[in-house]
Every structure is written in C-alpha cells, then in structure tokens.
Amino acid sequence: MSEGVPVLTGALDKIVSHSDDQEEGEISEQPWFHGSLNPKIAFSRLLSSGSFLVTNDEHDRLSFCLYMKWNGRCFRTDIPFNPITKKYSLGSVERNSIVDLINFYIVNQLPVSEDIGAVLFSPIVVPQFSSMNESETCVPLVDGTGHEEYGVFGGFNPGRRGLGSPQYALTPPTGRRLNRNRIRYLPMNEKPSHYENFKLNKSLGNLTSIYCDPSNFCGRTLSLQTTSFTDLTNKDTASQRLTGMCQGFVNYDLALTFLTFIDVARILDEDVFYFVGKILLNAGVDAVAACLAIETASILTLNWLPDSGDSISLPSDGYSLLLWPAANGYRRDLFNRDRFLSLFLTASIVLQKEVDSKAALLALWMDVIEKLTSCHKDYFTANALANGICVDQILNQKSLWEQAFGCKENPEAVDKLKSLLLERRVQGANSIETAASCLAQIDVCVPNIAPLVEELYRVQPPDVDFGGIPPVPLLQKLSVAKGVYSRQRKNGAICIDLWVKKRWLELHTIQIPDDLHSALKTENLLLLLMGPVDISRNDVLEDYCRKLTKTLSLLSDS
Incomplete structure (x- = not known):
C-alpha cells in the first residue's frame, strides 16, 4: 500500500466529516428537530401543540425518528437510512438529507404512510422549558401496523428548561x-x-x-x-x-370563468340545460360514468382533474382547498357535491323542453347509476344520482318512465325499476354503509372525515346555534363511514388495496370528451344551478335551494 493512500483517506474523511457537520448544522436549525430525546418525552411534547417532531439517536447521529399526532393518537416511526444510496426514506420518497425529506412532506402535504394517513402539518418547536414529569404522560400501545402508538393519559406541565437543545419560541411570530x-x-x-x-x-x-x-x-x-x-x-x-x-375552510372562488362553451346568464337557464343534455346524450353511458368516477377519485386523492405530466396539482381557489387527502375536518366539499349532483341530474331532465329528450336522459342516468356501481364501484356518486331521480317531478311521471324504457305494455316493469332505484337510495343506518363503502376503502381520507364533525356536534349541539354544523343524517353517514374504515383497517385489508389507486390508471385510459369533462366538474354544476353564490353562507344557499325547489314544482307534468 502506498504512503499516499492514508493521506487521501484522511482528506476524504475530512471532506465527509465537513459534509456531515454541514448537514448537522442545517438540521439543528429546523424548528421540528428536537435532538436526542427520550421517546416518552417526545410523545408528551405532542400533547402541547403542533402535530409532529423529529429526534435522533444519541449514539448514532444518522438514525432519526419521526413522532406524529394524528386523530388523537400518537405514533412513532423510524426514518431509514440507506448506506448504499446515502439517502433517507419515508414512505415512497427518498432524499439526500433529513431536512429535504421532511420539508417535502411539509410543502406537499402528503401522508407519510398509507396505513396511518398522517400529514406533517404544524411542527412542534422545542419548548423553552421542559417538564420533569413529561415522561409520565404517555403509555406505549400496539396498533398492529408496525408503528408504535401511544395513548394519551395526561396533560403537559411546563417546568424547567431542557439542556442541550436548541431554543425556539413556543408560538410563531405574530407576523407569520x-x-x-x-x-x-x-x-x-x-x-x-x-x-x-x-x-x-x-x-x-x-x-x-x-x-x-x-x-x-x-x-x-x-x-x-x-x-x-x-x-x-x-x-x-x-x-x-x-x-x-x-x-x-369553505369558500368558493367563482370569479373565474370555468365554462368556456356556454354562457351561464341566470339560474336554471333552460337553454343551457338543453345544451348540457345534448352533451350527455352524445357522450354516452360509459363516458359519463367514467367521468363522474374520475371526479370522485380526483376529490378523494386531491388531483382535481390534473393535466397530464403534472406531478402535483395544487389547489388554486377556496373550493379546491378542501380537496386534499386526510382532510381532518368536515368534508363539506363531499356534502355539497352530493347535493348539487342530485340537483344537476334533476334539472338536466326536468328542464328539457322535449319529452323525448327527457326520456332519453332518464334512461341514460339509470344506466350510469348501474355502471357506477357494477363497474367503477363508486357507490358514493351513484347514491347522489339516485336521490336526484327520486324527486317527485321525475319519479311520479308514469308516462316518462314508460317512454324511457319502452314498457307501456308492461307497467309492472316500471314499478320494478322504481323499486330497485328506491332500494338503492341511502336512507337508514344499515344502507348508509353501502354508500360509504367507496370512501371507506380510501385510508388517507375517510378516517378523518368524521372526527371533527362529531367534535363540532358535541361542543355545539344543534339546538344551541345554527350554521356550520351538519344535519343529523350527514353526521350519521360520516360516523358509519368511519366505522367501516375502522373495521376494515383492523382486519388489515384496507392497507393493501385502495380504491383510488386501483381505479386511477384505468379511469384515465378512458377517452372522455372535453365538453363532458367540463360539464360534470363540480364547480360547473354550482354555476349551472346557482350562479356565483357564496356557498359559505348557509342562508344564501338555502334561499337558492328553495327557489330551485319552487321552480321545479311549478313545471308542468309531461
């Protein structure tokens, strides 16, 4: 071995050491990094504020752990380091440094793991004072998914300052x-x-x-x-x-012109819906069902009808703001979509001037419901459409049903169709589970739909005040969806096969006309039915719903 080898090795060691020192200095500046910390103390800090923090091993500075608080539970997961690629990994993402890896999840707001669905939202800063009793607040549990889970049994009692940790303010600057x-x-x-x-x-x-x-x-x-x-x-x-x-958290940016092919001049414009009816009939059952299924998947995976080639589609308005995974709150976007899709279907049939067009659209929507359930397994959308057909202005039109399905000679066939449709609707707690099954298979979304609704409902009973609180049927639906998710997750099936992942690529292989794509986009349904209305105001929303109901009730029996 030459004498130069040790010299080169020493120089390389200095370079590597300098690089490590740079990275260590960079991570020490991060508000979410707490240095070497006892796991129980780390979990106790989760109770104070924020949703996550990162620590490292005092014996191995390349070993890091991520602590997260999600849905009232605390989790700990290791951040593996690959000595060959020299990269850290979390979920499916790899980065050269811990800082880049954590910042990726903070900026893009993606779940760090599919089985938990936790998102790194607000970092927990190192407290100025640490408590001597911090380690007594948490007890380790087992959640069966490979993550350590901690139950919360006490509060956070600030005491003396921790030694050897960077100092950060407990609250962010007022100008943040x-x-x-x-x-x-x-x-x-x-x-x-x-x-x-x-x-x-x-x-x-x-x-x-x-x-x-x-x-x-x-x-x-x-x-x-x-x-x-x-x-x-x-x-x-x-x-x-x-x-x-x-x-x-619910506000629509309707100042933009979403509709390029029609002019929405007033509420329930018959000419507009005549044109929309033509689009639906020309597109056909398969395209309409696929388009609606894509929209469902887009809402639940937060890719709002993205353009090809876009890796991440960020929201640009108040409506799209809600369309992100694991939204730990009242998913008013889902509730509004269900409501307006039903109204859109009703209007698309009732507002047609020709009886033949009404019959053709009724037949199309019935076939779309069947396609959504049998092919796409999108029970959530199918139920919204079924509710739209079951209004009196459509369900009670005997001649319309006979013409739509060519069964004037067989009235029993019409009664059977209506009976099947009514059975499909979500009315009771038992059948709610069927409509929730689509959502229940999306682990990064469903477990977080119901908790805040239940919390709001508990803190503010409906008889105390109105506004912002969902009605009892919606609360029941979301609670059942959460229960379905919990059972499936406990059985281990939900972590393997997700509905959106299973359907996404297949859905995007279907060719859908651009005008149909635009017509069935939820913002456009709102514009078609309501005009530029501030959906965050319940009084305005209900006023327009009353006007819509009155308008439909005045239409003649065809």
Whole structure:
C-alpha cells in the first residue's frame, strides 16, 4: 500500500466529516428537530401543540425518528437510512438529507404512510422549558401496523428548561403568514369520554390552533393572516368561533370563468340545460360514468382533474382547498357535491323542453347509476344520482318512465325499476354503509372525515346555534363511514388495496370528451344551478335551494 493512500483517506474523511457537520448544522436549525430525546418525552411534547417532531439517536447521529399526532393518537416511526444510496426514506420518497425529506412532506402535504394517513402539518418547536414529569404522560400501545402508538393519559406541565437543545419560541411570530394551499387539516386531540362545560376552553384550544377569516378567501389571494383562538375576543361564544372556523375552510372562488362553451346568464337557464343534455346524450353511458368516477377519485386523492405530466396539482381557489387527502375536518366539499349532483341530474331532465329528450336522459342516468356501481364501484356518486331521480317531478311521471324504457305494455316493469332505484337510495343506518363503502376503502381520507364533525356536534349541539354544523343524517353517514374504515383497517385489508389507486390508471385510459369533462366538474354544476353564490353562507344557499325547489314544482307534468 502506498504512503499516499492514508493521506487521501484522511482528506476524504475530512471532506465527509465537513459534509456531515454541514448537514448537522442545517438540521439543528429546523424548528421540528428536537435532538436526542427520550421517546416518552417526545410523545408528551405532542400533547402541547403542533402535530409532529423529529429526534435522533444519541449514539448514532444518522438514525432519526419521526413522532406524529394524528386523530388523537400518537405514533412513532423510524426514518431509514440507506448506506448504499446515502439517502433517507419515508414512505415512497427518498432524499439526500433529513431536512429535504421532511420539508417535502411539509410543502406537499402528503401522508407519510398509507396505513396511518398522517400529514406533517404544524411542527412542534422545542419548548423553552421542559417538564420533569413529561415522561409520565404517555403509555406505549400496539396498533398492529408496525408503528408504535401511544395513548394519551395526561396533560403537559411546563417546568424547567431542557439542556442541550436548541431554543425556539413556543408560538410563531405574530407576523407569520400561512399559504392557503396548506390550510387543509385541523389537528385534534382525542375528545374526552364525557363532555363537561368547564372543559370547553381547553377543548377549543385542542381543536385547532388556526382560525381562518372567511373574508381572506376572496379573489385569488394565495396567503392569509392566521390568528390563534386565544387571540379572539372573549365575547365570542364557542358556537360562533366554531361556525366561523368552518366557514373559513369553505369558500368558493367563482370569479373565474370555468365554462368556456356556454354562457351561464341566470339560474336554471333552460337553454343551457338543453345544451348540457345534448352533451350527455352524445357522450354516452360509459363516458359519463367514467367521468363522474374520475371526479370522485380526483376529490378523494386531491388531483382535481390534473393535466397530464403534472406531478402535483395544487389547489388554486377556496373550493379546491378542501380537496386534499386526510382532510381532518368536515368534508363539506363531499356534502355539497352530493347535493348539487342530485340537483344537476334533476334539472338536466326536468328542464328539457322535449319529452323525448327527457326520456332519453332518464334512461341514460339509470344506466350510469348501474355502471357506477357494477363497474367503477363508486357507490358514493351513484347514491347522489339516485336521490336526484327520486324527486317527485321525475319519479311520479308514469308516462316518462314508460317512454324511457319502452314498457307501456308492461307497467309492472316500471314499478320494478322504481323499486330497485328506491332500494338503492341511502336512507337508514344499515344502507348508509353501502354508500360509504367507496370512501371507506380510501385510508388517507375517510378516517378523518368524521372526527371533527362529531367534535363540532358535541361542543355545539344543534339546538344551541345554527350554521356550520351538519344535519343529523350527514353526521350519521360520516360516523358509519368511519366505522367501516375502522373495521376494515383492523382486519388489515384496507392497507393493501385502495380504491383510488386501483381505479386511477384505468379511469384515465378512458377517452372522455372535453365538453363532458367540463360539464360534470363540480364547480360547473354550482354555476349551472346557482350562479356565483357564496356557498359559505348557509342562508344564501338555502334561499337558492328553495327557489330551485319552487321552480321545479311549478313545471308542468309531461
């Protein structure tokens, strides 16, 4: 061996050591990095604020762990390092450094693992003072998925300052601005088993740390000022705060012109719906069903009808803001889509001027429902369509059904069709599970639909105040969906075969006309039915729904 080899090796060691020192210095500057920390203390810090933190092994500085709080539970997962590729990995993503890896999930708001669905939303900063009793607040449990899960049994009691850890402020600077693309999740703690009034303030503080003023969602503003609940005036009641919070997360940017092929001049324009009816009939059953299934998958996986080649489709308006995975809140986007899709179907038939067109569209929609359930397994959309057909203006038109299905000589066939349609509708708790089965197979979305709804419903009973709180049937539907998910996840099936992943590539291989794609986009349904209406205002929404119902009731019997 030559004498130069040790010299070169030493130089290389210095370079590697310098690189490691640079990375160590970079990670020490991150607010989410807590250094070497006892696991129990790490979990106890999850109870204070935020949703995640990162630690490393005091004996191996290349070994890191991620601690997360999600849906009231605490999780710990290792961040593997590949010595061959020199990369860290989390989920399916690999990066050269821990900082790049964590920042990727923070910026893109993607679940770090499919079985948990947790998203790195708000980092937990290193406290100025650490408690001597921190390690007594959590007890390790087993969740059966390969992750350590911790149950919460106590609160966080700040005490003396921790040694050897970077110092960060407990609260962000007052001038901090949060990009609206990242306002998608409401970190929650487990709700108490028995609700008591004196715990209200504590519950509100745990519910969320961000209050969104609905007025900030106007136009195309991409950032807004955030305010802590503790900064709100004391005169605001709990129900007012919760209502305002919900409304802040639901706002539509309808100033843009989504429809390029038709001019929406007024509500329920018969000429517009005549044109839409032609689009539907020309497209055919297969294309319409596939387009609706794509929209369902787009909503649930947060790719809102993306262009080919786009790796990540970020939302650009208040409506799309809700369309992201694991949205830990009231999925009003799903509720509104269900409502407006039903109204859209009803209007597309009733507003046709020709009886032949009405009959043809009725037959088409019935076939679309069958295609959605048998081929695409999209029970969620199929149920919305079934509700649209079951209105009196369509269901009671005997001559329309006879003409649509060519069974004037056999009235029993019409009765059988109606009976099957009514059976398909979601009415009771038992059949709700069928409609929820589509959602229940999407683990990064469903477990987080119901918790906030239940929390809001618990804190603000419907007889106390109105606005922002879903009706009882919706609450039941979401609760059942959550229950379906829990059972499937417990059996281990849901982590293997996800509905969206299974259907996405197949759906995108189907050729769909551009005008159909545009007509069945939910924003366009809103424009067709309602015009530019602020959906965040329940009074305005209900007023337009009443007008729609009255208009439909005045239409002549065909």
